[in-house]
Amino acid sequence: MNIVSTYTWCQFTPAFALVGLAALLILADALLPRLPKRIYAFVGAMGTFVAAYFLATGEQTDIFGFIAAIATGLSILLAFDYTKISCESIAGSGNEEGTGEFYALPLVACAGILCLTQARDLVMLFVSLEVITLTSYVLAGYFRRNQGSIEAGIKYLVLGAMSTGVLVYGTAWYFGMVGSFNLGSDVVVSAMKGGVAGSPVLAFGFMMATALLFAGSFFKIGAAPMHVWIPDVYQGAPTPTTAFLAVASKTAGFVVLCSLALPFAPFVVPGSVVGKLLVWCFALVAAATLLIGNLGAMRQTNMKRLLGYSSIGQAGFILVFFLTLNGPVVFMVSKYLLAYALATIAAFFAVAMVRTQRGSEEIAAFRGLGKTNPRTAFLITVCFASLAGVPLTLGFLVKMYSFVAIITAMESWCCICWLLPIMVITAATGFYYYFKVIRAMYWEKAAPGAQPLQVPLCTGIVLTICVLALIYLGTMPLLLQA
């Protein structure tokens, strides 16, 4: 048995290309200090979009990689619109000194995600994950003149390091029990059928390894009880970084979880003890994540914190797909992530726009948008409606798939039927807190003297494209011949 998997170079071409582009940009930043930094943002974003194009149309389509690349590109474009705040918070004097790397670093993280989607063993998985997290630590604390950003950076670093430790520890246990870093159904099956099943010590060790590895990946996706870092880090980190963490980094987390969980698919059949254990574990984590994310979001007044809790809640709905491990998990998870990514990125663009022009990230800053900017308000409404799961948007379809998944799972595992009422209640709370934003835009009066927002070109384009995609993908199954 090979200890690690073998890879071909061409699997990593997009990743290498992105790292090369990032290196070029950093070099240019050092050698051409007078070049406007916005060019870096533009070039970087275009680079990720080209990579996304090849990932979507190349020989091996990589849907997770595609979502991550698009999300990274959009968060770099968001940084492009956020230059005013970046300059204030980095150099302090309003000039662009030292902001160049802020546009180049997400490319490195994105390369990490692209490697991660190719990983078939724990070593590759761990190394790629570290590329992402190390870059994210820097990005979260990048606004060095902003106390919130520094606090977010430190919190993320400490908790992230702990989760890395857990993951390494789990990897060590895995290697000790199985004798290989390979993540494959055959490895797990032969381990379970051979030594592990025969010896209680090995069985315990393998369970320990699995638990630790899952715990490490739960940190990345923000599943309870490893969710505590999310609200603070999301609130404190620079908005473009938050967008990256909320979408691209979360996609990476689900890639890890998929790679770890899918080898266990043959065991998720009625009557299997391991299957029952796994299903209970996922059901409990999903329930806790749903409750904490959705109930926690109800009291929030800060938009970035609200979106943080929302990202926990949505992760709960994605976790439900893992109850049907022998079904089309990867397809469903990627579809849900796509719906989540489109709506969340657009929401962050709106938050950044309001922050730049009204100086606040509170929900209250959105007041009166329905009167002053009716078209923008409508676009934002569609995004939040999709997050809440209103029909004829993609958000509804994927939430419905999540309900179908639990109902399918209930046919084999009656014992988890208590999850359904939790999903119903949490989906309904979603209506409450996402509609708080819509309510602020339409029902509340704007603060006296509030000017209509000037919608930056990028924000306008991205919002429109995201909304069109949400509606098109949400109605396409209804309107087009499948």
Next chain:
Amino acid sequence: MLIWLILVPVIAAACIGLLKTPGRLTALISAAITLILGTYAVLAPECCSECLSTFCGTPVQLTLELPLSRIMVLLSILVTFAAVAGMKAPDANAERSWAISALLISTGAMGAFMSDNIIAFYGFHELALIPTFIMIGCYGRGDRRHIAWTATIYLGLASMVLLAGLLILCAEMHAWSFTGLAASVAAGIMPGSTCLIAGLLLVGFGTLVSLFPFHTWAAPAYASAPTPIAMLHAGVLKKFGLYGLFTLAMAFGPQCKELFGCWNNWLLLLLLGNVLWVGYVTISQTRLDDMLGNSSVMHMGYIFLAFAAYISCAGNNELAFNGAALLMLAHGLTIALLFLLTGQIEAQTRTLELDCMGGLGSKLPALGFLFGLAGMASVGLPLLANFAGEFSIFVSCFAGWTPAPACADCWLGSVANFFGGLGPVQLTLIAALWGLVISAIYMLRAFRNIFEGPVGAASERATKLTTLDIVAACFLAVFIVLFGIVPPTCL
């Protein structure tokens, strides 16, 4: 062709929103087109079914072949036209948003009533709810934000419960459309957890139709909503829940008793809450809009009674089905007309307090006549549409009943024997008949307070109705009389 019934209002709404065309005129043109198209489709439904695509392995089909579709589409096009024609917005901006919302609500309702696919059926209804919330929150009377917020939370939660019920039902029956469900039932498949599914469906649909005790959102929302929104929601959109229950029961045929039977006695108890409890609440209202909102909640009890009678006869009760269909149509037209006239009364007198008005009949006799007609229809006067519906329902409660004493092997049987062998449905009917008296009390009192007696201070302000006001109101009144004399049947 049915797709145009949905596309025309959407295109009109887009024109108003993006091209800033005049709100009321564009909406009126769109409503007139759908009125013509819809009338043609209702009269010749065979040529109109069309398959749009497949989804979840089931065709997404717009059809008028479901038993209740035609009558509900008829209701939608009539009320939409009247709502748009009688619209009186405070300014041009408000007029545009009102027109867009009215068109979207009508689209959603029409789409739901024509969908064979259950997911599309659910989705269209949700789409129609959003403009309702936004309009109440933006332009409502009274404590509008609180009221809109309450309605949003109630209906959001109800929708999720309903979605869970529908998905479990569809997953267990392996069918995602009403016709597919009927085929599965015919093939002998029944869902395993009938009690759970029926409970979820009754709570979900029940909250949407304001079944007691899930009704508290409804009356304030109708009282607060702008006139066209109140007309469309109370008149058309609310019938979605009853439409869903009846269509599912039809799909299950004789097996509907197995599905809903375990909750039937509870349903009887709750609908008595609608008729009697909410009836008394209605009597104690001092504002016209509050009174009408509550009265609309109260009358839903009778349609639920028809549903209970239909279930207790295991679907072998055509009279209950026809009565419910007719009452849905009649109630939709009546309550829409009443809300329309309320809007006109408020525009004339600038108040809706029943005690401040009086003598309006001598100033505006046409308004008085129309309100009297609608009020009498709502009470259930013969020759007006509601009477035929209510009477059919009352008679249908005795369908299949014979005056043989029930066996006395349990206490329920002994109680039934004591009442001469009457079953729960019959006993509920007898109690619910009191509701007729209640509605007569509040409706006649409201009429007296507003239109009779010496001319009150508020009535002094009344000037003159515009032609369009009278046309919109007469349009609905004509159909109330017409359907009272020639009741349409759908079976």
